[in-house]
Amino acid sequence: MNIVDRRLNPQGKSLANRQRFIRRARKQILDAVREASAKQGVTDPGDGQIGIKTDTLREPQLHHSSGVGERHHVVPGNKEYVEGDRIARPPAGGGEGGSGGAGDGDSQDVFQFVLTREEFIDLFLEDLELPDMLRKQLRQSESSTPMRAGFSISGSPANLNIVRTMRNSLSRRLALKRPSRDELSLRQAQIDGLEESAEQPDALLRLREELDERQRRSRRIPFIDPVDIRYNRFQQVPRPVASAVMFCLMDVSGSMTAHMKDLAKRFYKLLYLFLTRRYRQVEVVFIRHTHLAREVDEESFFNSTESGGTVVSTAFAEMQRVLAERYPPERWNVYAAQASDGDNMPGDNAHAVHLLQSAILPVCQYFAYLEVAEEDGRHWGQTELWRAYHRLAEAGQPLAMRKVNHRSQIYPVFRQLFARDRAVREEIG
Amino acid sequence: MGEVLDGRISSGTDWDFDRLRRIYGHIEQIALGEMGLDVYPNQIEVITAEQMLDAYSSIGMPLMYRHWSFGKRFARDEALYRHGLRSLAYEIVINSDPCICYIMEENTMAMQALVLAHAAFGHNHFFKSNNLFRQWTDAGGILDYMEFAKGYVARCEEQYGEAAVERVLDAAHALMNQGVSRYPRRKVPSLQDEAKRAAERRAEQERSFNDLWRTLPLKPTAGERSTAAVAERHRLLGLPEENVLYFLEKTAPLLKPWEREILRIVRHIAQYFYPQKQTRMMNEGCATFVHYQIMNRLHETRRLDDGAMLEFLHSHTSVVFQPAFDDRRYSDFNPYALGFAMMQDIKRICETPEEEDRVWFPDFAGRGDALGVLREAWSNYRDESFIRQYLSPALIRKFKLFSVFDDGESDLLVNAIHNERGYRAIRASLADTFDLVRQEPEIEIVDVDLERDRRLMLRHRVHSGITLEARDTEAVLRHLAELWGYEVRLVEVDATSDRVLKTFDAAPAAR
Structure with a gap:
C-alpha cells in the first residue's frame, strides 16, 4: 500500500476544459453576461451565477423515448396495491416508476454555472478599445523584450x-x-x-x-x-508602447439629481474598469466641476459630494492646465469623456464650446460626451450644450455623444462608444 | 494520548498519515485474512474538494484528454456543490493495477476508515475478481493508455487545430454508447491461415473428385447471385455490426488516420467503462457489504470506539436508504441499497435459512460459508444475472416490490406484487430493468450501399414499441454522417413483425 498526498498538486487541472467550454458557449454566455450586468453592477458582478440555453452544449445520445411503448416497471414500497389494480397515469414527464433511463439531462433546458469574476469582466469588456491609439513615442520603461542576438x-x-x-x-x-x-x-x-x-x-x-x-x-x-x-x-530590445491618458470630466453641480450622478458614476466606473484592465499604460485624470473645476483622485471622484452652479468651461480650463503640465500632446494619446446633464450657465456656453473646439479637440484622439437625464425622460428637450456639441460633431470633429436616462442603457451606450469595430461606432454616432 | 498508543479511532478524530497507515493495516488484516478478498495493490491518494471536482468532470479518470464537455460537467458540478445542493463523494476508485483510490482530505478518521474498507478493498476486490472486468478491461494498462490518449489528442490539436479535433470528439462522444462490443469479436484469420485453408480445401476436393457431380445443373439464378453478392459484401464489411465506432474506424472512407485513432481512443474508453455500467449495483453492493463487515469487525476488536461506530452507521444508513416509490426523494433504485440488501440476504440464507429459502436456493441455503458464496457471485455475475439468480422472496417482501405494466396509453396495471404468485414475475422484470442490452436501444449497422451513394444503413430493432427519442436521434445521426462522410439512414423496425416504423435520414454538412 502506498499513500500519496496529492493536495499540493497543481490546481486547476480542468482549466483547459473550462476554456474550451466557455469558447463553445461563447455567444450565449456573452448574452447572459450582458443581461446579468444590466441587473447588477459591473464592478460587483454578484456571485457570477449565469444561466444559458443549452443548444450548443447538448451532448446527444441515442436513447429510448420515454412516452411510448409498453414497459414493465418494478418499484419498491407497495402499501395498498394487489394484483390487478389500476393506477391512474401520473401526469406526463416521468413520475412514478417512469424513470427508466429517460429524461437524463435532455430535459434540462437552462444550464446554470458560475463564472469567476475575471471571466465575467473579460467577457464583459470584450471587443472594446480606445480608438485611434497612436504610438507617439518610445518609452523605455517596462517595455523591452530579450531578443536572440548571436x-x-x-x-x-x-x-x-x-x-x-x-x-x-x-x-x-x-x-x-x-x-x-x-x-x-x-x-x-x-x-x-x-x-x-x-x-x-x-x-x-x-x-x-x-x-x-x-x-x-x-x-x-x-x-x-x-x-x-x-x-x-x-539583447534587450525596447518595444514601442503607446501611452495614453484619459480625462474624466464630471459635472457634480446642484442641477444634477442623485439619479443623474448615479448614472454618470456608473459610466465612469465602467470606463475606469475597462481602462485598468485592458491598458496598463493608460493614465487616468479625474476632474470634477461645479462652477469651479478641480483635479481629484479616484476616491473622491467617485465618492465625495459637492454642490454648486455649473460652469462647464472651468473643466476644460482645468484639463488644459493638466495637459500642459503633464501630458504634452505630441507624446500622449489624449482621450476625454465628459458626463453632464447638459445644463450650463447661459453665458458660459459659447466660451466652453470655443475652448473645446480650439484647445481640447485638436489634441484629443476621441472625445465622448454623455448626457444624463431623469429616469422618466420628462425634460428631454435638446439642451444648449447638446446642440453646440452636435454642431461640432457634424463638422467632423472626433466627438461622440450619447444620451442616457436609465441605468440599463449605460452598458450598451458604453459599448457603442468604445466598440472595437469602427463601423459600429460610427453608424450610431 | 492513550488514543494514539492503542490506535483506536474515536468519533470526530482528524486523520493523519500515521493513523491512516495503521488503520489500513487493521483493515487489510480483516479483508484478506478473515474475508479472503483478493485485491490489486492499493495506492491511496489524498485530494482536496477541488481536485475531487476535477476528477468528477473527467469521468473519474486521473488522466483524460481535453474536451469542452468535461468543462461543462465541471461547471455544473461546481455550481451544485457551491450552492450546497450536492455533496461530493467520499471517494473515487479506479479499476487499475495498482488500484488508485482517491480520498478526500475533509473526511474524519472514521470516514477514512470507511472509505478504505469500501473502495480499497470492496471495489478493488470486485474489479480484480469479476469476470466482466477480467475479460474486457486491462487494469494494468489503462493508466498508460490514458496517458497516451491524452498526449495523442493534445498533439492532434496542435497539428490539426482544436476545432477539427473537437468535431471528431463531439461525434465520437455522441456514439459512445454504440462503441461497445458486447460479444468477443471473431478472430480474423491471417492471410497465411487463409492460404493454408484454401490449399486443404483444394486437396479435399481433388481427393473426393467425382465426375458425376459435373452433370448436375449448377448455374445460380439471378436472385441467388444477388443474394450471394450481398452476403459477400456483408462478409467483407463485417456486417451486421453493433459497434458503430469500430465500424467507422475500420471502414469509413473519408477519415484521416488521426481521426480513426481518436475514434479508437473513445471506443476503448467506452469499452473500459462498459463492465462498470453492467455491474453497478453489484459493485456498490459488494463494496458496501465489505465495508459494513469490516467496520463491524473493527468495532468488535475495539479499534473503533462507540462514537466512531455511530458516526459510521449514520453515514452508512443514509447511503443504503431506499425511498419508496411515492416518496418525493424516489428516483429509481438505489444501487447501494439493493446491492447491500441482496448481499446481506445471501449471508442470511447461508447462515440461518428459512424453509422457503431451502426451496428457492437449495445449493447454498444453510451452507454456512457465506463469504464463499458471495465471492463466487461477485466473480461470476453481473447485475441482471445476479438478480435473476439470487433475489429471494424474503427480500421482495422486505422491499415490498411490485411490478407495474405500462402500455403507454391507459392506466397502469399492477401485475405482480410481493406474494407467492408474483415472486418470479417480479424477479424477472427487475432483472430486465438491469439488463443493459434491453435498456439500451438495439442498433446495428446493416448495410452500405456500395454501388450507388455509399449510404450507411442502420437498423433499430424496436421492442414493445419503444422507439427512439427523435430530436436526439437526429442530432446523433448528423454526427454519424459527419464521420461517415456520406448519407446515413436509420430505420426503426418492429422486432416481431419487421414492420418499418420510422426512418431517419442525415447527410454530412458540406465541407
Whole structure:
C-alpha cells in the first residue's frame, strides 16, 4: 500500500476544459453576461451565477423515448396495491416508476454555472478599445523584450549553446590533429597483436613510440577547451508602447439629481474598469466641476459630494492646465469623456464650446460626451450644450455623444462608444 | 494520548498519515485474512474538494484528454456543490493495477476508515475478481493508455487545430454508447491461415473428385447471385455490426488516420467503462457489504470506539436508504441499497435459512460459508444475472416490490406484487430493468450501399414499441454522417413483425 498526498498538486487541472467550454458557449454566455450586468453592477458582478440555453452544449445520445411503448416497471414500497389494480397515469414527464433511463439531462433546458469574476469582466469588456491609439513615442520603461542576438564567449550555463560549442571543439581538434579514440585503440590492437606473435620487434617498437606520441598529443589537446565554448546572447530590445491618458470630466453641480450622478458614476466606473484592465499604460485624470473645476483622485471622484452652479468651461480650463503640465500632446494619446446633464450657465456656453473646439479637440484622439437625464425622460428637450456639441460633431470633429436616462442603457451606450469595430461606432454616432 | 498508543479511532478524530497507515493495516488484516478478498495493490491518494471536482468532470479518470464537455460537467458540478445542493463523494476508485483510490482530505478518521474498507478493498476486490472486468478491461494498462490518449489528442490539436479535433470528439462522444462490443469479436484469420485453408480445401476436393457431380445443373439464378453478392459484401464489411465506432474506424472512407485513432481512443474508453455500467449495483453492493463487515469487525476488536461506530452507521444508513416509490426523494433504485440488501440476504440464507429459502436456493441455503458464496457471485455475475439468480422472496417482501405494466396509453396495471404468485414475475422484470442490452436501444449497422451513394444503413430493432427519442436521434445521426462522410439512414423496425416504423435520414454538412 502506498499513500500519496496529492493536495499540493497543481490546481486547476480542468482549466483547459473550462476554456474550451466557455469558447463553445461563447455567444450565449456573452448574452447572459450582458443581461446579468444590466441587473447588477459591473464592478460587483454578484456571485457570477449565469444561466444559458443549452443548444450548443447538448451532448446527444441515442436513447429510448420515454412516452411510448409498453414497459414493465418494478418499484419498491407497495402499501395498498394487489394484483390487478389500476393506477391512474401520473401526469406526463416521468413520475412514478417512469424513470427508466429517460429524461437524463435532455430535459434540462437552462444550464446554470458560475463564472469567476475575471471571466465575467473579460467577457464583459470584450471587443472594446480606445480608438485611434497612436504610438507617439518610445518609452523605455517596462517595455523591452530579450531578443536572440548571436553568440558570446561568456554567459550563464543555462544559455550554453551546445551545438556551437561542439562545432568549435571539433574544428579545433581537427586542425590540431588530435588523435581520435578509434585511432588510438587501433594502434593498441596492433601492438597487442605484435606482442603476442613477438615476430617483428622493430615494428613493435615503432608502433609503441607512435602510440606514445599520440597519447601525449591527445592529453595535451583537450576535448573541449574554454575557447570553444559559446553562449547564446540576448539583447534587450525596447518595444514601442503607446501611452495614453484619459480625462474624466464630471459635472457634480446642484442641477444634477442623485439619479443623474448615479448614472454618470456608473459610466465612469465602467470606463475606469475597462481602462485598468485592458491598458496598463493608460493614465487616468479625474476632474470634477461645479462652477469651479478641480483635479481629484479616484476616491473622491467617485465618492465625495459637492454642490454648486455649473460652469462647464472651468473643466476644460482645468484639463488644459493638466495637459500642459503633464501630458504634452505630441507624446500622449489624449482621450476625454465628459458626463453632464447638459445644463450650463447661459453665458458660459459659447466660451466652453470655443475652448473645446480650439484647445481640447485638436489634441484629443476621441472625445465622448454623455448626457444624463431623469429616469422618466420628462425634460428631454435638446439642451444648449447638446446642440453646440452636435454642431461640432457634424463638422467632423472626433466627438461622440450619447444620451442616457436609465441605468440599463449605460452598458450598451458604453459599448457603442468604445466598440472595437469602427463601423459600429460610427453608424450610431 | 492513550488514543494514539492503542490506535483506536474515536468519533470526530482528524486523520493523519500515521493513523491512516495503521488503520489500513487493521483493515487489510480483516479483508484478506478473515474475508479472503483478493485485491490489486492499493495506492491511496489524498485530494482536496477541488481536485475531487476535477476528477468528477473527467469521468473519474486521473488522466483524460481535453474536451469542452468535461468543462461543462465541471461547471455544473461546481455550481451544485457551491450552492450546497450536492455533496461530493467520499471517494473515487479506479479499476487499475495498482488500484488508485482517491480520498478526500475533509473526511474524519472514521470516514477514512470507511472509505478504505469500501473502495480499497470492496471495489478493488470486485474489479480484480469479476469476470466482466477480467475479460474486457486491462487494469494494468489503462493508466498508460490514458496517458497516451491524452498526449495523442493534445498533439492532434496542435497539428490539426482544436476545432477539427473537437468535431471528431463531439461525434465520437455522441456514439459512445454504440462503441461497445458486447460479444468477443471473431478472430480474423491471417492471410497465411487463409492460404493454408484454401490449399486443404483444394486437396479435399481433388481427393473426393467425382465426375458425376459435373452433370448436375449448377448455374445460380439471378436472385441467388444477388443474394450471394450481398452476403459477400456483408462478409467483407463485417456486417451486421453493433459497434458503430469500430465500424467507422475500420471502414469509413473519408477519415484521416488521426481521426480513426481518436475514434479508437473513445471506443476503448467506452469499452473500459462498459463492465462498470453492467455491474453497478453489484459493485456498490459488494463494496458496501465489505465495508459494513469490516467496520463491524473493527468495532468488535475495539479499534473503533462507540462514537466512531455511530458516526459510521449514520453515514452508512443514509447511503443504503431506499425511498419508496411515492416518496418525493424516489428516483429509481438505489444501487447501494439493493446491492447491500441482496448481499446481506445471501449471508442470511447461508447462515440461518428459512424453509422457503431451502426451496428457492437449495445449493447454498444453510451452507454456512457465506463469504464463499458471495465471492463466487461477485466473480461470476453481473447485475441482471445476479438478480435473476439470487433475489429471494424474503427480500421482495422486505422491499415490498411490485411490478407495474405500462402500455403507454391507459392506466397502469399492477401485475405482480410481493406474494407467492408474483415472486418470479417480479424477479424477472427487475432483472430486465438491469439488463443493459434491453435498456439500451438495439442498433446495428446493416448495410452500405456500395454501388450507388455509399449510404450507411442502420437498423433499430424496436421492442414493445419503444422507439427512439427523435430530436436526439437526429442530432446523433448528423454526427454519424459527419464521420461517415456520406448519407446515413436509420430505420426503426418492429422486432416481431419487421414492420418499418420510422426512418431517419442525415447527410454530412458540406465541407
